Amino acid sequence: MKEIKSVDEWERVLDESKNGPVFMMKHSSTCPISASGYRAFEAYETDIPKNYMIVQNNKPISRAVEEDLGIPHESPQLFLVKDGKAVWNASHYNIVQTSIEKAIEVNS
Template sequence: MKEIKSMEEWEHVRDQSKKEPVFLMKHSTTCPISAAGYRVFEQYETDFPKYFLIVQRSRRLSNEVESELGIQHESPQLFLLKDGEAVWNESHYGISQSNIKSAVEANG
């Protein structure tokens, strides 16, 4: 997993999703629900690249992701990006091994 912190890195992630599906997680370091979702995401084994951003450190970037994807901000929030767009997203306790697996199977 790699943390993204800049608009340039976000653009790289979106460009990469045009070649292969990628995951992006919005994570809050002060929220226990986000910590639980982060652990689930971190432990999920996949060949898809995995990225995350920390909302407190990258508020502007988090807002840009919300704007560009057209999906209201949640925290935690997990996206599966393909062709530069979110083809799946889930938040809070919806971030589970089984939901991630279903997203991978539907979009792999």
């Protein structure tokens, strides 16, 4: 998993999605619900690139993700991005391995 620490890095992730799907997670370092979702995401094995950002440290990235994908901010929040668009997203208790697996099955 790669931590995204700048808007430029986020833009590279968005560009990468034009070559194949990528994951992007907005993670809150202070929220136990986010910690649970993060662990599920981290443990899920896939060849799809997995990226995350910590909301408290990177509000500009969080805003850019919201604007670029057109989906209101929540935390935690996980996106499957393809061709520069979110083809799937989940938040809070919906970030579990079964939902991630289903997202890949439907959108790959």
